[in-house]
Amino acid sequence: MIKYILISLTFIFLSSGAEAIDGAVLFDSLKHKVLSVNDYTAKVKMKINVHYMKIPQLNGTMYYKSPDMLRLERHGGLSILPKKNINLTLSNLIPTGQVTIIDLGYTTYKSSRVHVLKVVPEDDNSTIILAKIWIDEDKLLAVRTETTTRNDGTVAMDLTYGKYQNLALPDSVVIYLNLKEYKMPEGVTMDYNKQSENVKIAEPKDTKGKIEIAYLDYQVNTGLSNSIFERK
Amino acid sequence: MTCTFARHKKTLFALAPVLQVIDLKKSFKGLLALDNLSFEVHKGDIYGFLGQNGAGKSTAMRIILGLIFPDSGIVNINGNRVDQANRKELKQVGAIIERPDMYTALSGWENLRMFAMLSSRQVSQNRLKEVIQIVGLKGREHDKVSHYSLGMKQRLGIAVAIAHEPELLILDEPTNGLDPQGIAEIRTLISYLGHECGNTIVVSSHMLFEIEQIANKMLIIHKGKKIVEGLVSELLKPEETLVAVTVTDCSLVIPKIRASQWSQCLQSFASNTFTLKLNPAAVPELNRWLVQHEVEVFGITAMHSLENYFLNITSHATDKN
Amino acid sequence: MQLIKIEIYKIFTRPRTYISYAVVAAIALIIQLAMYTNGKSFVEFALKGVNEQFDIKGHIVNGYLVAFIIMQSLMVHIPLLVTLVSGDAISGEAANGTLRLLLTKPISRTAFVIAKFLSSFIYTISLILWFAVVALFLSLLIFGPGDLINLKSDAIVILLKDDIFWRYTAAFFYAILAMTTISGISILLSAFASNSIGPIVTTMGLLVFFTILSNLDIPIFNQLKPFLFTSHMLAWKGFFDDPVPYASIATSALVLVTYIIFSLLLTIFYFNKKDILS
Numbered sequence: 001m002i003k004y005i006l007i008s009l010t011f012i013f014l015s016s017g018a019e020a021i022d023g024a025v026l027f028d029s030l031k032h033k034v035l036s037v038n039d040y041t042a043k044v045k046m047k048i049n050v051h052y053m054k055i056p057q058l059n060g061t062m063y064y065k066s067p068d069m070l071r072l073e074r075h076g077g078l079s080i081l082p083k084k085n086i087n088l089t090l091s092n093l094i095p096t097g098q099v100t101i102i103d104l105g106y107t108t109y110k111s112s113r114v115h116v117l118k119v120v121p122e123d124d125n126s127t128i129i130l131a132k133i134w135i136d137e138d139k140l141l142a143v144r145t146e147t148t149t150r151n152d153g154t155v156a157m158d159l160t161y162g163k164y165q166n167l168a169l170p171d172s173v174v175i176y177l178n179l180k181e182y183k184m185p186e187g188v189t190m191d192y193n194k195q196s197e198n199v200k201i202a203e204p205k206d207t208k209g210k211i212e213i214a215y216l217d218y219q220v221n222t223g224l225s226n227s228i229f230e231r232k
Numbered sequence: 233m234t235c236t237f238a239r240h241k242k243t244l245f246a247l248a249p250v251l252q253v254i255d256l257k258k259s260f261k262g263l264l265a266l267d268n269l270s271f272e273v274h275k276g277d278i279y280g281f282l283g284q285n286g287a288g289k290s291t292a293m294r295i296i297l298g299l300i301f302p303d304s305g306i307v308n309i310n311g312n313r314v315d316q317a318n319r320k321e322l323k324q325v326g327a328i329i330e331r332p333d334m335y336t337a338l339s340g341w342e343n344l345r346m347f348a349m350l351s352s353r354q355v356s357q358n359r360l361k362e363v364i365q366i367v368g369l370k371g372r373e374h375d376k377v378s379h380y381s382l383g384m385k386q387r388l389g390i391a392v393a394i395a396h397e398p399e400l401l402i403l404d405e406p407t408n409g410l411d412p413q414g415i416a417e418i419r420t421l422i423s424y425l426g427h428e429c430g431n432t433i434v435v436s437s438h439m440l441f442e443i444e445q446i447a448n449k450m451l452i453i454h455k456g457k458k459i460v461e462g463l464v465s466e467l468l469k470p471e472e473t474l475v476a477v478t479v480t481d482c483s484l485v486i487p488k489i490r491a492s493q494w495s496q497c498l499q500s501f502a503s504n505t506f507t508l509k510l511n512p513a514a515v516p517e518l519n520r521w522l523v524q525h526e527v528e529v530f531g532i533t534a535m536h537s538l539e540n541y542f543l544n545i546t547s548h549a550t551d552k553n
Numbered sequence: 554m555q556l557i558k559i560e561i562y563k564i565f566t567r568p569r570t571y572i573s574y575a576v577v578a579a580i581a582l583i584i585q586l587a588m589y590t591n592g593k594s595f596v597e598f599a600l601k602g603v604n605e606q607f608d609i610k611g612h613i614v615n616g617y618l619v620a621f622i623i624m625q626s627l628m629v630h631i632p633l634l635v636t637l638v639s640g641d642a643i644s645g646e647a648a649n650g651t652l653r654l655l656l657t658k659p660i661s662r663t664a665f666v667i668a669k670f671l672s673s674f675i676y677t678i679s680l681i682l683w684f685a686v687v688a689l690f691l692s693l694l695i696f697g698p699g700d701l702i703n704l705k706s707d708a709i710v711i712l713l714k715d716d717i718f719w720r721y722t723a724a725f726f727y728a729i730l731a732m733t734t735i736s737g738i739s740i741l742l743s744a745f746a747s748n749s750i751g752p753i754v755t756t757m758g759l760l761v762f763f764t765i766l767s768n769l770d771i772p773i774f775n776q777l778k779p780f781l782f783t784s785h786m787l788a789w790k791g792f793f794d795d796p797v798p799y800a801s802i803a804t805s806a807l808v809l810v811t812y813i814i815f816s817l818l819l820t821i822f823y824f825n826k827k828d829i830l831s
Contacts, residue, residue: 053603054710054795077714078611078700083604182602182707189706190628190768192790192801193778260828297657299829316825322659329657333650337566346562349555350658392654 023103023117026135031094033140034168039065039224042169043216044072048080050209052182055080062215067096069229082177082211083152094142095131098122109134114143127151141165153178169218175211248311250275250400250432251296256305258291258456265291266302267456273400273434273449278426280447280464281436288456289436290330293404296434297327309400323352326398328406332389336378340369340388343377344395351396360395367391367421383414390421394431401425403435407442415442422446473512474535478505480528488525494518504530556664560672564638570676573634574683580630581623581687585695588619599704615699616692617717621793623688627728628787632735632760634680639673639739640753643824644746647831662825666744670817673736678729685725703793710795720797724789727806731786734809735760737816738782744820747831782812 046058060074072079102118119131127150134144139161146156155177162171249272258266266288273279283289294300296307298319307314309321334343344363348355364373367387377385386406393401406422407415423446425431437443443450444464451461460467479485482501489498489506497508508518512534522529564570588595592614600609643666646652656662701717703710712720735756742752763783766774778784785805791798 052708053607054708056711056713056716056795058713072610074611074700076612076697076699078609078613078702078711080711081608081610083606083608177606180605182709184602184704184706189704190625190787190790191705192787192794192805193767193784294653294829299653299656301826301828316662319659319661322657325657327654327657329653331650333654335563335649335651337568346559347654347658349559350655350660352659389654 023115024101026115026137026140027099027101027117027119027133029140030133030135030142030168031096034094034142035066035096037064037066037167037169038221039063040169041219041222041224045214045216046072046080047212048209049212050177050179052179053080053209062213063224063228065224065226065229069226071229073228082155082175094133094145095119095121095126095128097126104132107134109143112136112143139165141168164215164218164220167218167220169215169220171215173213173215175213177209177211179207179209249273249308250277250310251434252306252308252311253292253296254306254308256292256295256307257303258288258295258300258305259303265456266295266305269305269453269456269458271451271458271461273432275399275432276426276430277432277434277449278422278447279432279434280443280450281434281453282440282443282450283436283453285438287453289453290404291456292453293327293329293402293434293436296402297325297329298322299329320352323396324399325402326393326396326400327402327404328386328389328393329402329404331382331405331408332385332392334377334385334388334392336376339374339376340364340380340384340391341373343388344373344391347392348395351398353396355396359397363391363395366394366424368417382409383411383417386410386414386418387421390418390425394425399432401431401433401435403433405437406435407437419446473510474499475508475510475512475515475518476505476531476533476535477508477518477522478530478533479522480504480530482506485522485527488527492521494521556660556668557671560668561675564672564676567638569641570638573637573680576634577631577680577684578687580626581684581691584623585619585692588614588622589695592619596702600702600709603709609702612697612699613702614696615701615714616689616694616696617698617701617712617714617721619692619696620689620721621701621703623692624724624728624789627731627789628764629760631680631684631728631732633757635673635677635732635735636739636753636756638676639736640743640756641749642669642673642740643743644752645743645749647747647829648749650831652831653829656829663821666740666817666821666824669740670737670820673740674733677732677736681725681729681732684728685721689721689725701793703790705794710793712793712795720792723792727789727792727802730806730809731789734782734786734812734816737813737820741816741820741823744824744827779808782809785809 040063042062042064044060044062046060048055048058058072058074058077058080060072060077060079063069063071063073070081072081099122100120102120104116104118106113106115108114113136114134115137117133117135119133121128128147129150130148132146133142135141136143141161142159143161144156144158146154148154155175157176158174159170160172161169164171251273253272254270256266256269258264269288269292271279281289281292291300295302295305296314298314298316301316309324312318312321314321334340335346338346341360341364344360348360364370367390369384369387369391372380372384377388380388386408390403390406393403403422407418410418419442422433422435426433426446435443435447447464449462450464450467452459482504486498486501486506489495489508494508494510497510499507499509501507510518515532515534519529519532596613596618597604603609643652646655655665698714698717700714701712703712738759739752739756742755743749746752760783763781767778767781767784785808788802788805791802791805
């Protein structure tokens with residue numbers, strides 16, 4: 001009888017140990033997977049939803065080179081990216097160097113079971129103060145991040161994967177930004193006041209903005225030159 | 233100069249007036265400028281329109297031409313009423329009102345052609361050349377008007393007025409600002425247009441002597457009212473011409489005059505000039521008498537009869553008022 | 554028809570007309586030169602608010618942007634050039650003495666006024682077409698095409714380069730309408746005056762005064778704004794918005810057309826009653 005109880009307890013112990021992956025191990029595995037991509041070229045479609053910017057969908061080519069070089073090429077058109085410190089690359093939103101991992105356990109995110117980690121860089125000079133990552137353990141993919149940076153508040157990112165998931169390269173990314181107010185004096189811009197604007201109503205302005213990027217295809221680790229990122 | 237005008241063929245209306253002005257009345261800010269002015273101009277007339285400055289001559293002419301609207305009254309041209317609603321009779325009229333201002337950036341020829349196009353009549357290039365010839369601007373027609381003298385501008389104005397062969401010419405002060413030679417040239421031209429080409433002309437001028445030379449009929453207007461109208465030959469009495477004689481010393485001559493057949497003619501005298509009222513035809517006889525009576529004569533001048541008449545009539549009109 | 558031809562001929566034989574074209578070219582060239590030498594710093598300054606959160610890179614100082622900047626002269630400079638010709642239409646003739654000679658011809662005063670309006674309209678079209686050439690085509694030649702950034706007081710609008718040319722075409726057509734409004738008002742004022750300076754200065758004074766009223770955000774003036782022609786002259790900017798406020802632009806166009814018709818009718822009415830004393 002006692003033998004059966006001991007064997008059962010051992011089995012239960014081993015089982016639970018097999019399901020619950022250590023947070024630090026998980027983070028390291030994810031980081032390793034993400035950092036395996038040195039560079040990529042991808043065709044993208046970008047939609048910027050910011051209340052003070054009216055921009056149509058931008059089509060272009062995104063170039064990335066590790067650790068933090070990013071360029072959107074629009075072949076004669078304008079490229080608009082969030083300011084340098086809010087980098088679009090997952091690799092930049094996942095802190096490198098010595099970090100402390102706080103395991104927040106499991107939760108459900110978009111109908112999937114995910115493991116949530118908090119990552120705190122030990123380097124006091126790091127631009128990232130805190131990163132919270134929702135990780136799909138089975139696929140070893142970060143499906144959501146919330147990164148608090150030193151100067152630019154918290155940036156949240158939702159990631160969706162497809163055929164490039166083995167390289168942790170998303171098919172689509174949605175980035176959520178905190179917005180600062182934009183205002184120019186009317187006497188300077190001399191706007192055309194549409195009829196509906198003659199009677200001005202104070203509308204609540206969104207303080208959050210959203211950037212949606214769809215990646216259509218990737219060419220990975222092709223050995224991109226730095227000169228691509230130096231062009232004006 | 234040659235005149236190739238077609239003579240006007242409206243013999244049916246030969247007795248009807250070309251221009252008829254009936255009871256024109258016009259005030260400007262309460263000031264009466266025309267007071268029931270009426271007159272008629274018949275075909276072939278050279279009609280002198282006389283008056284002091286501000287008498288209403290220009291006002292009347294502007295009303296005839298549709299530049300000013302009368303408070304009341306009628307203007308007929310060839311029996312057809314002319315007003316704001318009906319301006320087509322103006323194609324039979326050519327006019328200069330005060331000075332003939334043209335487009336100075338354009339040449340004389342361009343101005344002439346442009347105004348001819350607006351006359352509602354077909355005016356050929358040959359006609360324009362003929363008109364340039366008539367007014368004496370040949371060789372200068374392609375110069376810019378800004379380079380024209382005042383006399384040339386006046387002549388160009390006349391060219392513009394006659395280019396479309398109008399039946400009626402209205403010339404308001406056509407010799408204004410011209411030198412004596414210019415005045416003589418314009419007078420000759422007007423006389424030619426009237427007497428040779430058969431134009432009916434209404435001309436106003438301060439130059440009474442010029443009107444006297446060319447007009448057959450005249451009207452004198454004073455303070456907006458017509459005070460006299462009629463044939464020049466009937467209105468002006470030659471025997472009432474004033475003749476001024478300049479001598480060394482009137483005191484020696486006047487007693488002789490008073491004792492002679494000239495005594496009733498004596499009008500006035502001053503230190504060395506005396507004035508007689510007599511027919512200009514008697515001047516040679518007066519001259520012989522003066523010589524016979526050993527009077528040293530420096531000059532004998534006949535005051536223009538029209539001028540004299542005008543001054544008399546307007547001063548009487550002023551006195552009446 | 555003869556009268557219109559003559560009026561057009563008179564306008565296009567005057568040195569003043571060609572001075573206007575030269576001034577338009579000079580305005581465009583000055584701005585193009587400024588943008589060529591200092592465009593980058595100008596853009597940086599203008600986008601300061603946006604640059605706090607976004608990096609905008611690429612060919613920002615391009616022909617479409619420079620042309621857009623040049624088109625701001627449609628507020629004051631181009632109307633001045635229009636009024637220099639239109640304000641002189643009737644009063645200039647009166648001052649020169651040619652009016653009395655013209656009106657002794659068998660043409661109705663209504664026809665005369667209409668001819669003045671039409672000839673000024675044709676001049677306005679020619680001026681805006683020339684403006685389009687030096688502002689847009691020359692800018693494209695110097696700077697090349699690119700996406701356009703339109704800075705508004707509460708937003709920035711970015712238009713993609715393949716979606717811009719038709720907007721400029723529409724904007725220039727609207728500019729013709731706006732300048733024709735100025736032309737109409739000038740001619741109306743010209744009918745009242747016997748010298749050119751009065752109508753020109755008065756038109757410009759009205760333009761400046763009403764522009765200030767149109768842009769002041771004061772409740773008492775907000776009631777007036779929909780009726781001021783200056784509030785509607787800027788509607789060409791609507792073509793550079795996203796989405797394009799077609800209904801508003803159409804309303805603005807209707808207001809301007811009303812001003813034009815009103816100016817024409819009032820000029821005809823007054824001129825048919827006016828004694829020509831000059």
